Amino acid sequence: MAAEARHFKYVILGGGVAAGYAAREFGKQGVKPGELAIISKEAVAPYERPALSKGYLFPQNAARLPGFHTCVGSGGEKLLPEWYAEKGIELILNTEIVKADLASKTLASAAGETFTYETLLIATGSSVIKLTDFGVQGAEYNNILYLRDVQDADKLVAAMQAKKDGKAVVVGGGYIGLELSAALKTNNFDVTMVYPEPWCMPRLFTAGIAHFYEGYYANKGVKLVKGTYASGFDADANGDVTAVKLKDGRVLEADIVIVGVGGRPLTGLFKGQVAEEKGGIKTDGFFETSVPGVYAIGDVATFPMKLYNDQRRVEHVDHARKSAEQAVKAIKAKESGESVAEYDYLPYFYSRSFDFAWQFYGDNVGDDVLFGDNDPAAEKPKFGSYWVKDGKVVGVFLEGGSADEYQAIARVAKAQPPVADVEALKKEGVEFATKI
Ligand code: FAD
Numbered sequence: 001m002a003a004e005a006r007h008f009k010y011v012i013l014g015g016g017v018a019a020g021y022a023a024r025e026f027g028k029q030g031v032k033p034g035e036l037a038i039i040s041k042e043a044v045a046p047y048e049r050p051a052l053s054k055g056y057l058f059p060q061n062a063a064r065l066p067g068f069h070t071c072v073g074s075g076g077e078k079l080l081p082e083w084y085a086e087k088g089i090e091l092i093l094n095t096e097i098v099k100a101d102l103a104s105k106t107l108a109s110a111a112g113e114t115f116t117y118e119t120l121l122i123a124t125g126s127s128v129i130k131l132t133d134f135g136v137q138g139a140e141y142n143n144i145l146y147l148r149d150v151q152d153a154d155k156l157v158a159a160m161q162a163k164k165d166g167k168a169v170v171v172g173g174g175y176i177g178l179e180l181s182a183a184l185k186t187n188n189f190d191v192t193m194v195y196p197e198p199w200c201m202p203r204l205f206t207a208g209i210a211h212f213y214e215g216y217y218a219n220k221g222v223k224l225v226k227g228t229y230a231s232g233f234d235a236d237a238n239g240d241v242t243a244v245k246l247k248d249g250r251v252l253e254a255d256i257v258i259v260g261v262g263g264r265p266l267t268g269l270f271k272g273q274v275a276e277e278k279g280g281i282k283t284d285g286f287f288e289t290s291v292p293g294v295y296a297i298g299d300v301a302t303f304p305m306k307l308y309n310d311q312r313r314v315e316h317v318d319h320a321r322k323s324a325e326q327a328v329k330a331i332k333a334k335e336s337g338e339s340v341a342e343y344d345y346l347p348y349f350y351s352r353s354f355d356f357a358w359q360f361y362g363d364n365v366g367d368d369v370l371f372g373d374n375d376p377a378a379e380k381p382k383f384g385s386y387w388v389k390d391g392k393v394v395g396v397f398l399e400g401g402s403a404d405e406y407q408a409i410a411r412v413a414k415a416q417p418p419v420a421d422v423e424a425l426k427k428e429g430v431e432f433a434t435k436i
Contacts, residue, residue, distance in 0.1 A: 005106065005114040008037040008090070010331070013097055013107065014123035014266075015040020017049055017320040018298030020070025020079060022121055023089055025328035033088020039107065039115060041096035042149055045081050048073035050317050052153045053176060054352065057160075057183035065150065074321055100269040102291050119331055122270065122281060122289075122296040123324070126263035126315060131171070131230065138233030141241040144257045147176060159256050160187055166255030168192070169244045171230045173200035175351060176260025178213065181222050182353030184258070192223040192252050194230060194244070204349065204360060208370035209385055209397060213356075215376025220354060225250070233257070263315060265300045277302040280313040285342030286330035287323055295331065297323040306344045307414070308363060318348045346414050356381065359406045362395035362413030363387065369422055371429035372399075384409070386425060386432075392416040398430060408433040 010026065012019045019038050023046065026036050038046070048068045055063030072078045084091045092115075099108040107115045128146045131139035138144075143159050146152055168184045170177050173195030184191045193200075199210035214224055225246070234243040234251075244252045265280050275282040275290035280302035287295045287303060298320035305312040326343045333340045350359045366389025374383040380400065387395035394416055396409035412433045419425050425432055 020046030022324035172260035287327035
């Protein structure tokens with residue numbers, strides 16, 4: 001006989017960044033014991049996912065759980081499993097939901113349990129795109145690795161130990177590719193990055209920005225192979241990868257391959273049950289979906305970006321945190337007949353590797369205006385880019401800035417000041433922002 005459904009007033013489906021910040025906000029707003037459950041297929045309480053491609057892979061003093069549970073990434077309290085227990089928030093871990101029926105407000109797990117709710121927060125995040133998804137020859141060989149969760153990170157650490165000082169090929173020139181190439185190099189691997197685009201991270205970087213990072217990586221000894229991609233792999237008798245075959249005919253020896261070619265929002269459980277847009281679950285400015293009482297937060301949500309009068313989906317940690325807080329505030333306000341302001345998000349992305357760190361705020365559209373010294377060999381690199389559209393600054397990127405300067409570029413991206421003279425803007429550089 002099937003077990004009885006477990007009922008919760010609120011269920012957060014997913015146990016990642018958005019889930020952790022939503023739980024903290026429920027804690028702040030007041031939640032009674034037994035009212036809230038987090039259902040996650042991961043084995044651990046919510047944690048700060050960006051740590052996996054950074055501190056987790058350090059050769060010394062590597063970050064490990066419980067050190068980076070949410071909400072330490074934004075300077076907040078570290079929510080350990082005990083915190084959830086004290087609040088009476090159920091952490092239902094190792095539990096994959098395989099069926100969701102929004103009409104009957106029921107979720108079913110792979111193990112056959114059922115859960116019902118009054119309010120659902122969908123926080124399923126993204127899954128990595130795998131080369132096996134496209135049938136790339138040999139993509140299933142051992143030591144061809146991906147990175148999304150702690151389990152993946154542990155596999156990567158084990159492979160780095162097993163193939164010490166070996167050859168690593170990193171497939172993909174985006175965030176993950178750049179951060180993991182740096183991590184592997186720091187661990188003394190001979191690293192080659194491969195990507196089809198003319199320069200790294202083309203979704204954000206201009207040619208001028210990429211000039212710095214590509215030169216910097218090359219100076220660190222990372223080899224860059226551009227304009228081609230991995231079309232197959234060779235392996236030894238044990239099935240361990242030994243080489244990456246490139247589309248242009250070249251072959252790169254490899255003991256480890258790491259693939260970072262993008263992610264896909266995990267919305268499949270809700271197909272046909274809820275409105276979608278731009279590949280995500282469509283929400284309003286309070287993260288409520290087309291189904292009343294069902295909210296979507298983090299990577300899966302396509303929400304109104306007030307600043308640009310547009311609908312966007314954002315796969316970054318800052319939005320995961322803020323969307324979670326906004327949704328919980330809206331849920332609680334609705335219950336008490338109050339109201340909250342609509343989400344008014346300013347896009348913010350960042351990265352750091354080796355000795356560099358950058359931040360970006362706003363929108364990278366229009367004409368880009370490079371400023372500062374983007375010489376990769378500079379002793380103290382400091383440069384950036386403005387994006388100017390319709391005579392206004394709409395986005396700013398800065399490498400090597402101070403805390404005040406980063407705050408200044410955020411202000412500028414939000415205020416969108418007019419620019420009369422682009423040459424003067426280029427000359428002024430970050431000073432233009434700090435004056436505003
Ligand atoms: P996630 O944090 O991915 O959480 C989703 C959760 O849902 C997971 O626990 C997952 O297991 C669970 N889940 C999914 N489906 C089911 C199911 N059917 N049943 C049960 N549970 C399920 N962003 C930045 O801005 N800066 C960075 O430096 C940065 N670095 C990153 C490094 C790495 C390695 C990765 C993978 C991402 C990085 N990101 C970074 C992106 C950022 O981490 C994500 O945007 C953020 O985690 C999104 O939060 P989320 O809660 O929507 O999804």
